[in-house]
Every structure is written in structure tokens, then in C-alpha cells.
Amino acid sequence: MTEPYTGKESAVRLTHGAQPRGGSEFAVWPKGIPLSAIPLYDEETKAVIGFYHESQGITRIFDLQGRMVAMEEVGLETPLIDPLDIFLLGGSIRAVTKGALSLFSRAGARATVRASAGMAAFLSSRAAGQAIGHSLRLSFRAVARKQLNFTSVTARHMAEAGRHVPVHILQQAIETGTRAADPQGVAGAYRYVTKMWKLVKSGSEYTWKEYTLEVVVREADWTVLHFLYR
Amino acid sequence: MTTAPPRITIAECKEPCRAVTFWSTETFTLTIQFQGRPEPQEVALSKQLDRRFGIETLPYRIVLGNIEVMLEKVDLIQSIDIYTNIDQWQRARLSVLPTHLQNALVAFDVEYDGNHIASLEVPHTIIWDDTSQQLALCLGAPSVPARWYAVADTVFFGLADDCRLCEVRCTQVAIQTGVTGHVIQG
Numbered sequence: 001m002t003e004p005y006t007g008k009e010s011a012v013r014l015t016h017g018a019q020p021r022g023g024s025e026f027a028v029w030p031k032g033i034p035l036s037a038i039p040l041y042d043e044e045t046k047a048v049i050g051f052y053h054e055s056q057g058i059t060r061i062f063d064l065q066g067r068m069v070a071m072e073e074v075g076l077e078t079p080l081i082d083p084l085d086i087f088l089l090g091g092s093i094r095a096v097t098k099g100a101l102s103l104f105s106r107a108g109a110r111a112t113v114r115a116s117a118g119m120a121a122f123l124s125s126r127a128a129g130q131a132i133g134h135s136l137r138l139s140f141r142a143v144a145r146k147q148l149n150f151t152s153v154t155a156r157h158m159a160e161a162g163r164h165v166p167v168h169i170l171q172q173a174i175e176t177g178t179r180a181a182d183p184q185g186v187a188g189a190y191r192y193v194t195k196m197w198k199l200v201k202s203g204s205e206y207t208w209k210e211y212t213l214e215v216v217v218r219e220a221d222w223t224v225l226h227f228l229y230r
Numbered sequence: 231m232t233t234a235p236p237r238i239t240i241a242e243c244k245e246p247c248r249a250v251t252f253w254s255t256e257t258f259t260l261t262i263q264f265q266g267r268p269e270p271q272e273v274a275l276s277k278q279l280d281r282r283f284g285i286e287t288l289p290y291r292i293v294l295g296n297i298e299v300m301l302e303k304v305d306l307i308q309s310i311d312i313y314t315n316i317d318q319w320q321r322a323r324l325s326v327l328p329t330h331l332q333n334a335l336v337a338f339d340v341e342y343d344g345n346h347i348a349s350l351e352v353p354h355t356i357i358w359d360d361t362s363q364q365l366a367l368c369l370g371a372p373s374v375p376a377r378w379y380a381v382a383d384t385v386f387f388g389l390a391d392d393c394r395l396c397e398v399r400c401t402q403v404a405i406q407t408g409v410t411g412h413v414i415q416g
Contacts, residue, residue, distance in 0.1 A: 151258075153257040153311070160300065161289060162288060162289040163298070163300070184258060184314060185315050186258055186315060200344030202344055209344065228293065228296075228298060230293040
């Protein structure tokens with residue numbers, strides 16, 4: 001061995017062709033969001049774009065950056081009609097609980113997740129729901145818009161269905177994960193580790209499965225040298 | 231999480247597929263790419279039908295510590311990738327492989343989750359033999375393989391007595407060091 005590493009790998013941008021088919025059924029809980037919060041899946045962006053949480057009579061909706069975009073007191077009465085069946089934050093956002101009992105409608109038909117009274121309060125106003133949905137999508141796009149570069153290997157991995165992780169999830173891992181020097185000792189590279197959830201289908205039901213996501217990034221040009229979830 | 235490497239089930243295979251192994255300073259990833267395996271007729275037909283009806287078949291993925299094994303089917307390895315720095319490889323003379331090894335299809339005895347992912351916390355060491363230009367990927371506690379199988383023309387699996395995978399041996403390894411990268415010297 002003679003010379004030290006420089007890590008001067010040429011970075012490449014991902015093309016749309018480097019995305020496998022299918023939705024992005026991944027979630028990373030932003031800092032400060034309780035793990036009991038329910039992810040909100042958006043059919044339009046094909047991604048989890050926010051979280052819904054109910055505690056001590058107060059319901060809150062958070063965006064991907066962990067900011068609260070709405071808060072309301074829980075209604076006193078449970079609605080006669082499950083509001084998720086008729087309307088969800090602008091029509092295409094669905095709650096996907098972490099429990100095994102909930103169902104997740106990927107086809108865009110009727111969501112069958114049972115809503116709480118608190119959620120009903122949010123959804124009782126179509127205008128308010130649309131405003132919240134708009135705000136959540138804006139925040140999602142702000143996260144997704146940030147660019148990451150990839151090496152030829154990580155770009156190839158991004159194109160493989162069994163390995164792919166959406167770019168905004170990698171971004172979230174960098175923003176919320178634990179940062180440490182790269183264990184492989186590549187100069188200027190840091191490893192970020194965070195918990196990540198991915199939907200898993202069991203029969204007709206979908207549930208969240210917890211994984212650990214690690215991302216190694218060369219910070220000089222924000223190039224992803226390595227990513228892996230297990 | 232376990233630290234023992236997975237057990238391997240061996241099936242006879244008439245012709246070995248081809249494989250290439252390479253590492254570069256560009257990617258810091260050691261890749262073993264399997265290619266050219268003749269597909270059984272039923273697999274080819276099944277793929278054709280899936281493509282025709284737009285069905286995406288989720289591949290299988292095994293994570294052994296820092297090693298990722300991608301499989302098209304449970305007994306069809308596509309690639310093995312390890313994010314690794316050549317600085318951390320050991321340099322040593324490797325044992326000579328036996329001649330006339332049995333060609334084999336291998337299946338990992340692991341439990342996949344609903345996303346076709348299996349994960350085991352298995353430590354590994356990479357040993358580079360500059361004389362023979364061979365690379366050994368040693369899994370778990372140090373041990374000497376009891377049996378060897380040819381998984382591809384340049385990739386061999388060494389199994390312990392209990393059929394656990396303890397070494398992956400690669401020949402004809404390409405190390406791309408780039409202008410400013412490392413040069414491996416004997």
C-alpha cells in the first residue's frame with residue numbers, strides 16, 4: 001500500500017430511470033415526533049409526507065421536517081361515518097398505522113384505516129384539510145428537492161427494487177440520524193444511522209417493519225458512497 | 231442477532247456461471263457480479279409472464295454484517311457487495327484451492343421477512359493474497375473450510391463441517407486504484 005485515499009470518486013446524479021417501479025412505502029420519523037404517531041401516505045407524491053398524533057385530548061399533524069402544521073382538540077363524539085372513507089387531507093392522503101390490525105389501501109380505492117375522533121375533527125373541514133395537505137406536500141418537496149450525488153455503485157443500487165431507498169428518506173437519515181466517522185476510514189466521509197420503517201405486505205394487509213438505515217456520505221460534495229438497510 | 235454465518239444448502243449444477251470481482255477507489259465497494267447463468271426454462275417463462283403483465287418480482291437480499299448478497303431467487307445469486315476500504319484488508323498467503331471442484335447452486339438457510347430481507351450480524355475479514363491474486367472473504371470465527379464448491383468460474387464457497395459458509399474465495403480480482411489511489415504491491 002503506498003498512497004493515502006483521496007476519495008475523489010466522480011459523483012453522478014440519479015436519473016428518473018434509476019428508480020424502480022412502485023411507490024415509496026418508507027418512513028423515517030423526524031426528530032421529536034412520537035413513535036406512536038401515524039404516518040400519512042400521499043397517493044399524489046407516493047410517499048409518507050406527514051404524521052398524525054393524538055395525545056391527552058389534543059391531535060396534531062406534523063410535516064416531514066418535524067414541524068407541527070395543525071393542532072386541534074379531540075371532538076367529543078365519534079363520527080357516524082369514518083371520515084377517512086370520505087375525505088383525507090385533500091383527497092389522497094391516507095393514514096397508515098403501525099399496528100398489524102390496520103389496512104393500507106395502495107390502490108387508491110377506499111382507505112380502511114379507522115380514524116379516531118381527533119382525526120375526524122381535522123377532517124371535518126374540507127378547506128382546512130386541503131390547506132394541511134398542501135402544507136405537508138410543500139414540506140415533503142423541500143426535503144426531496146435537496147440533491148444528493150451517487151457513485152456508480154450506489155446509483156446502481158438505487159435502481160434495484162430490493163435495495164432502493166427514496167432520496168428523501170436518505171436525506172431524512174442525514175438530517176435525523178446519528179453521525180459518526182466512516183468506519184471504513186474514507187477521508188471526509190461520515191456514516192449516518194437511523195431507524196427506518198418500510199411497509200410489508202402480508203396477505204391483504206400492510207404493516208410497518210422496522211429497519212436500521214445507514215448512509216455513508218462524502219460531505220465535500222454530498223455523494224452517497226454507501227447505503228444499506230437491514 | 232447472531233454472529234454465526236448462515237448454513238448453505240448445495241444443489242448440483244452442471245455448468246458454472248461466470249463471475250467478476252472488482253474493487254475501486256471510485257466506489258470503495260468490492261463487488262462480485264454473477265452473470266451468464268443459463269436459466270431453467272420455467273424461470274425464463276415466469277419472467278416473461280411477469281414482464282408481460284407488469285408484475286415486479288421482489289428479489290431477495292441477505293445482509294451479513296456489512297456484506298449484501300442479492301439473489302434473483304433463493305438459490306440464484308446476482309451479486310455480493312461490500313463497502314470496504316482496501317486499507318483494512320489483511321495481506322497473507324492463502325491456501326491453495328483443491329482442483330476439480332463440484333459446480334454448485336447454493337441456497338442460504340436464512341429466514342426472509344415480508345420484504346424478502348434476511349439480516350445476520352456476521353463479522354468478516356478480507357484477506358488479499360498478492361502472489362496468487364486471490365481474495366478471501368472470511369465469515370464468522372476463523373475456521374478452515376472442510377469442503378469447497380465452485381459457485382462460479384472464479385468464485386468458490388468454503389463450508390465448515392456444519393455446512394456454515396466460512397469463506398468466499400475469489401480469483402482474478404480486478405483492483406482499480408485510479409491515479410491517486412492505492413497500488414497493491416507484493
